[in-house]
Amino acid sequence: MNEPVLYEFDGGVATITLNRPETRNALTEMEVVDALVASLERAQADLSVRAIVLTGAGPAFSSGGNIKHMRDEVGTFGGNPAQIRENYRRGIQRIPRAFHELDVPCIAAVNGPAHGAGCDLALMCDIRIAAQSALFAESFAKVGIIPGDGGAWLLPRVIGLSRAAEMIFTGTPIDAQCAFEWGLVSRVVPDAQLLPAAQELAQRIASNPPNVLRMSKRLIREGQRMDLPSLLELSAAFQGIAHRTADHREAIAATFEKRAPNYTGE
Incomplete structure (x- = not known):
């Protein structure tokens, strides 16, 4: 069986690819969870990583939960209610926790359907770019369950309470254009241009000082739960810290010398 997640690094950008197209990149197998969390932790620990692109192999971004496993009541979905609770806590819920600790800016390149936990996975990223063929669905109600991986927290913060409630209560998919109009994605591009567009954006992000990028992302995240005075203190x-970095001095020097800066992360 192929590696569940691929990790590539080039020019300051880590590309993480869900690599189980035979399951439409389902997220609930423990080996997929382990591999994705390990990839995020690897990027977090490597200070040369300045941006991440997350995408899926094959025609789907991610189908979320493995519906065959739901039918057979195995894996994440096996055991009594108490055991299922622990399966979620020790399994798929590790993914939003890993994203919450991730200081590296992350772009979701949504190459096809993103259903259930797959939709939530896209929401865990900072920026979302959709291929024209992308579909987004909080489809949990359609299989008789609730958002179990943080979607009820994530989605209202991205598109607002009313639209989030509509998606969660109906389970009806929205297409890429609707996702753009609702603010779920920042742009829609032709399918063939998705990865080039995501990589180009990632490179523009990566051209900035890495420590500034990580601190800026942390401010955005903390700002979702802090009051203004607390955020101002942080x-x-x-x-x-930023004012006393070598990269800050390099940025100022490059501005005065009218040249491209060379950031080292120092």
Whole structure:
């Protein structure tokens, strides 16, 4: 069987690819969870990684839960209610926790259907670009379950409460254009241009100082739960660090010398 997740690194950008097209990149097998979490932790630990592109192999981004396993009540879906609770906590819920600890800017390149936990996976990323063939569905109700991996927290923060409720309560998919209009994705591109567009954006992000990128992302994340005075205090502390980096001095020098900066992460 192929590797569940592929990890490639080039020019400051890590490309993480869900690599189980035979299951439409389902997320609930433990080996997929382990591999995806390990890839995120690898990127977090490597200070040369300045941006991440996350995508799926084959025609789907991710189908979310493995519906065959649901039918057979195995894997994540095996055992009594208490055991299923633990399966979720020790399994797929490790993915949103890993994303929450990730300071590297992350782009979801949604190459096809993103259903259930697959939709939530896209929401865990900072930026979402959709191929024209992409579909997004909070499809849990259609299989008689609830969002179990954080979708009820993520989706309202991205598209607002009313539209999130519509998606969750109906389970009806929305296409890429609707996702764009609702603010779920920042742009829609032809299928063949998806990865080039995501990589180009990732490279533009990666051209900036890596420590500034990570601190900026942390400010955005913390700002979702802090009041303004608390965020201002954290911003001041981060700014004190940023002002005394070699990359800050390089940025100022490059501006005055009218040349491209060369950032080292120092």
